[in-house]
Amino acid sequence: MRIGVDYYPEQWDETMWEQDADRMKEIGVEIVRVGEFAWSRMEPTEGVYDFAWLDRVVQIFTDREIDLVLCTPTCTPPQWAFEKYPEIIQVGADGAKIPIGIRGHRCVTNATYRRLCEKIIQALVERYHDNPRIIAYQIDNEVEANHCRCEECTQGFRAWMQKKYGTPQAVNAAYRNTVWSGEYSSWEEVKPPTAGVLQWQNPSLTLDYNRYASDSIVDYIEFQRQCIRKWDATVPITTNNWFCENMPDFYDLFEHLDFVSYDNYPLSVLPEDEESLYSHAFHLDLMRGIKQQNFWIMEQLSGAMGSWMPMSPTPRPGMIRGYAAQAFAHGADTVLHFRWRTACSGAEMYWHGILDHNNVPGRRYREFAELCSWAKKWKEAEGAVIQNEVAILYGSAQEYAFKLQHQAEGMYYLEQLKLFHDAFTSIGVGVDIINETASLEQYRIVIAPTLLITNEEVKDHLYHFAEDGGSVVLTNRCGVKDSYNCCIMQALPTVYEELAGVRVEEYDAIGSHEHDLQLCDSAWKQVHGEQSAKAMQWCDILAPTTAKTMAVYGPKGFSLFYGGRAAVTCNEYGEGRAYYVGTVMNRSAYHSLAQTIVEETGVSYRNDLPPGVEVTVRKKGQKSWTFVFNNTMHSQKIWTGDVLQPFEMQVYPEK
Amino acid sequence: MRIGVDYYPEQWDETMWEQDADRMKEIGVEIVRVGEFAWSRMEPTEGVYDFAWLDRVVQIFTDREIDLVLCTPTCTPPQWAFEKYPEIIQVGADGAKIPIGIRGHRCVTNATYRRLCEKIIQALVERYHDNPRIIAYQIDNEVEANHCRCEECTQGFRAWMQKKYGTPQAVNAAYRNTVWSGEYSSWEEVKPPTAGVLQWQNPSLTLDYNRYASDSIVDYIEFQRQCIRKWDATVPITTNNWFCENMPDFYDLFEHLDFVSYDNYPLSVLPEDEESLYSHAFHLDLMRGIKQQNFWIMEQLSGAMGSWMPMSPTPRPGMIRGYAAQAFAHGADTVLHFRWRTACSGAEMYWHGILDHNNVPGRRYREFAELCSWAKKWKEAEGAVIQNEVAILYGSAQEYAFKLQHQAEGMYYLEQLKLFHDAFTSIGVGVDIINETASLEQYRIVIAPTLLITNEEVKDHLYHFAEDGGSVVLTNRCGVKDSYNCCIMQALPTVYEELAGVRVEEYDAIGSHEHDLQLCDSAWKQVHGEQSAKAMQWCDILAPTTAKTMAVYGPKGFSLFYGGRAAVTCNEYGEGRAYYVGTVMNRSAYHSLAQTIVEETGVSYRNDLPPGVEVTVRKKGQKSWTFVFNNTMHSQKIWTGDVLQPFEMQVYPEK
């Protein structure tokens, strides 16, 4: 495992650089990311470059045999660029340029902006590409789907629509635009959806606009990638991914990039309520699944977060070491901590780094140094891969469609995935989270939660997967819509009815209400035992056709009128089977269901894991490493007899 | 009772039309509303009309002897209209055109828009008016007071002000504009109040602006009515009313229309807390009171509501049948359900109809079919009228003035009316809710809650009504202001002091605090018994002049300093009496007070109704029908011995 830091030399007096580098070397930092945000220092006025300072920085690290990640600084155009070319500023949903601060928001489709980007990238890459210590490039920073409404983007969106649909009439047909007289009679009428309540807009339009916005940022990243490749043919290129308001399609975003990197900020305070979902492992598995290969952490939690919000509590002892190790366990061979030292100025000054403002090594620094030592012990495991038999499908369109049209109060797309991820994790079964269109060949169990938007390819994969002996898990809200975000006029789960062997007779969006759930006499009931089971948020009332019923709505709770009706079913299909979970359950019901499914499928699992203890296995040739992580505030004893302190990672190598 | 549906043929493949019509015929649907929102299909580009599809639709229903309501489609101008004539877009309080979605918001005063309306209405009515199956026209859809700030509306408002006041000086005098140097020196300075916190604006101006906005929409509806009447002299015309943010004056709105229709969406989950007010009956009585005649439901709850908010729970069993029957019991002879089938596209796709997206008849469809059958049993009762002896006064200006200046935390105008409505309903006494200026001749008890804005006509009615032997109920906040929304400089209740026989010495807006209330030794106390009585939200400290005290503030609670002072009084006046309720009470205190009042007035009532059971009587010639409705989630036994299931309606005909 390789440990690095994010470093902003331009923010510090140059007399500090060598001390910083020496300290890094001393504790075992192997990689430093530089250049992000430093555009104004590289190009103080248009066309005038100053790289002398960066030359010195690169030299300092090169001298110490510390590797470098070089960033394109395009996320923060200099003030002169905004002043000279105001057209590069992003236009918000209200049609006005968004307020720029120091971290200005720019329209990534704007031609002028792209020209400025190309020039600074050329200058940068041309200068440093032949330094062998440069081991990767990072493009820009934490990009989002480009929800810009500038004139250029309006035209861009229109062109995107023209390419997809050909004629306004074809749009009308796809969107079924007769509703509310929404038919377009000419291309001029086709525009990005404007502000106000976005839910009042046509969901076909908003979903397509988000697809455009995602394509737009993907195009921008590809543009930068090509700029870099003009001058450097080999060094790997990435961008640092994150979770944001307007998420692009991750799979598209990284399609042409060499690896995925992710900004990982676990909570410093875990929720105490057992039913509150948090899962750092989930996000790591989602990131690994983007390219289905190992990935990097480009920014890792190092201290209290804050700045535009009040400061959070500081990371508890063990978190800095433990969360980096957890990322490693999930496939991140390289973890860079954000940031070496806390900024002393600017809006982000309370987003704490390894070192505090005072530059005095403290508790977190010592823990980080221990991490660096620990990391060196597991060099051999670098490149080892994770091979799971269970996958959860994630779809970018699903997430956006769900967000724009809440199905029931309190019901969120990612939470539905996390419930399953949590359940399999709790029994030590590794899970991949993959693009819904990905190949399912390597898996034995595939969870496909809330496939709201139907995709023919996904459907075919799932049918074939079950035919060939796999276990599929479908849920409520699957098969609801076609790819244009229009409802399919067919009994739910529409195209999935044959696979699931059930028909949804009616549904009830109970939101914050609850109903009890009765497990039928089955393996599941055995596993679940005396714990309570609940139906929440959403209730499909199921009529099994070929499926057998696994759980029914009980006689108590919110909705007496469908007491006794099927809520969860299982259908034998081909060589495999399809489970259908028609409601949202409490966590323990998911746990026992997961155990039932792995037992029925014949996937191995553990039933001796204390709550919050996570197991991951990485393999390389004949070797394997079992990682056991205690992601709780309490010490816990595991099957080996070892007692894991809070946030402690234990690794058990095997051959 | 006649049952219909709202149908959008333009949203469905034409191959489905006949099946839909056949099904409707089969289960007994008698009326179909069409045309709403279909402008783009009637006039695909400006001046080019396409009615072939609608001809066929009309023919299909005509063939099956199903009646039609034809709508003007003006609520949703086609996209070409917005593109070609952007001036028709409404301007928001911030001075910018509001974002148009598919359901665009248009300025109803705009001349271009009116010209477009006139042409499509002419084309529509000219074509279909001689089909005898067309039994009504609906103008537009769910209109609101026209709070538009476009240049045309700014001038329109100024002209409205000029007409009302003559000179800026007269405005200054009426508004007492010296406050904060608000005096106008010329008409140019007179403009609609702009955005930000509307409460910072002069309340005289905001109230007048709302009156203008109401007049503006009334004028628009009248404009459409006249357009229709040019081509069809006889078929009744309405518009579908609703409750919205900016309510127009309902009485003005329907003055020239032939009947009232209302969009009725009862809650699918009733609040469990006894003190939470909900009342579907209240809204129905308010609608019936607009023209003091029977009315229609133009849209009736058929399924879960949702789309821009998360979906609600689906209507519980019995609701679809029961709530339509409840509307009938309150004077709606015709009830059209929204909508035949749930939309499969567009922003409203989760506002569910009788049929789900799947087009498969389900539980709600079956219940609706039962309703159709049930409705046919009570044909004879159509046209039967409701004759109540109790009226509650509603005033459009009251509601707006209350909304713009909250009197106390948690105190809302409509809630004050509902508290009384609930109380009389709970003892089986029917209530009319009527315009505050309406004649009171037919009543024996008139409730006039919070007459904040004084109207001379209302005042005279109430004095005469009491003189002639009626019982008047006045409350806190009556007589506060003149018609310009300025306070009257006189001891409260100012012009009502003589009638009430009390003077308000002081008031205390206690908001969320509470105080106990002690009933004096009186009939009321007898009725109320051991239940607790509370004063909440607002406390007038009363000094009776000629009135006798019925209740005083007790020794416990928030405001010791007026313990023992009068809170509720009764004054003999002329042949009648005037009650004055100086505070807001808990529900049971209203219930017992209502009983006391009907006993003292000699109006018959029931004291054997279980909570939530409502009784309504309709009469026609010598015949009468007593409707008993169980508006709760539990079964309840009534005086007849019958047990009513949740939402069950029983009708007891008499001769």
Next chain:
Amino acid sequence: MRIGVDYYPEQWDETMWEQDADRMKEIGVEIVRVGEFAWSRMEPTEGVYDFAWLDRVVQIFTDREIDLVLCTPTCTPPQWAFEKYPEIIQVGADGAKIPIGIRGHRCVTNATYRRLCEKIIQALVERYHDNPRIIAYQIDNEVEANHCRCEECTQGFRAWMQKKYGTPQAVNAAYRNTVWSGEYSSWEEVKPPTAGVLQWQNPSLTLDYNRYASDSIVDYIEFQRQCIRKWDATVPITTNNWFCENMPDFYDLFEHLDFVSYDNYPLSVLPEDEESLYSHAFHLDLMRGIKQQNFWIMEQLSGAMGSWMPMSPTPRPGMIRGYAAQAFAHGADTVLHFRWRTACSGAEMYWHGILDHNNVPGRRYREFAELCSWAKKWKEAEGAVIQNEVAILYGSAQEYAFKLQHQAEGMYYLEQLKLFHDAFTSIGVGVDIINETASLEQYRIVIAPTLLITNEEVKDHLYHFAEDGGSVVLTNRCGVKDSYNCCIMQALPTVYEELAGVRVEEYDAIGSHEHDLQLCDSAWKQVHGEQSAKAMQWCDILAPTTAKTMAVYGPKGFSLFYGGRAAVTCNEYGEGRAYYVGTVMNRSAYHSLAQTIVEETGVSYRNDLPPGVEVTVRKKGQKSWTFVFNNTMHSQKIWTGDVLQPFEMQVYPEK
């Protein structure tokens, strides 16, 4: 003590003026404030003046020997001014003119506006300055820091920056603008921070912009002062101060004004929760501290507040008399009540005066009359001064910096000061709240809470103060930043480390979490006894160098990992000592700490005060008056044996 009222003759029919004045005379009102907001009556159209009405008003009061405060009416320009000169309207953070209502918001830097101001001030002062009854001028009304973004202010801000820094490069150096490429390359790029989330902007910029905005309003007040002084060389001038969203620097604001006046609106309902801080005394002490001399109340609570919010409960009996007396006890020799009679029109009609809308003297009027009588008893105490030995430092930059960057959830700057003020008040020790840069010579104990922004002068004062034998109290978050709002790269408390004798090893922003606190075996522990002590919001983990530990974090609560570490310390320094409070404590811990500090410093105090009873001492020559005020809803017995009713003030004169 002198009692007055705020009166708006222009709002009332002139036939009422004499009755009003007679009533005032009768009950003992000595001063009347007039003219505020009356611009449109003084200058109905530009350049045309009408003072006849005001002449009569002035004459009426002059005849009755009632003094007058004359206001410049500039807060509310007439409608003609906004219409004719729209450039005088303030521009909001979104770049658009803010919506004007009747109380329009004007840009105080605008040249046209200033010209209009100058002319009306000249007309007013020239006319009335030689009437000896005019005893003071009030400039404008409740001014705020001028957060305007109009073109003139943009240039004004730029000029302010140029004057402060000289070159853009100097700004870059001060702000350390390399972060996020924020470097300015020319002055054109320097602009006020725009809207959106202000926390995303550079905190160096936002703090400087607020300083500019404060300077801008200070400049405007000085401009008006000079206008007045042209025509009246002697009559004292003030402006009425308040607490608002964008507070100017109070000390700058009043530097050239003759006295401070304050608008004092105590809560009419006190929070019941003991831990909820409220303190009217705090605000009064803060006002007295601005010029460290006695002050006026220009507007005093007279009735329920409301208008743009729901009405509050009416002032409880005793409040009108008691809160005016409390102001007197804290140095306000003159208290004017807002307002004589409640406005009957305009947006402020529910902000109640002494008389209600009805003009009928009621309970509050009678209480006010009693106050007038009571006030006459204590004429002799006018001018008596308060000499305290304890001071709390307040800094304008601290407050703004804290507000823009919340340190921890729930932690607010003023609350930190109030906690200490409350503690000393609870033991009868008077406190001055003074500018952080003020001289400390007269004090023996100085509390300097959260000195986030470091000021060299303040630092020097505190070191010298301790050296000379004073007791200093420092807290967490002191020494964090330099004057440019950038963090100091040094171990906390940075420049205060030597004084405090502690180093902060780490901090933990625990926000809403809690931790127990253990007092060490010390005087404090003795005083505190068995009460619980808690650490909340923020925890510094302290490493004492020369200080001794007074309290440590206990073994229970949120953050086990620093259990046992020092939380509060005391350091002997020079002849004095410095306490360091590294956390935020519960109220009783502050109470006992305050007692410990005064005991250790040898300042006298009382330990016999019931909760909520406040003691103040005023002295004049050999005489002194001890004021005892019961600021609770309950009667309380004090050491004299007297029982004080709720809000009762007792005065004990001594010689």
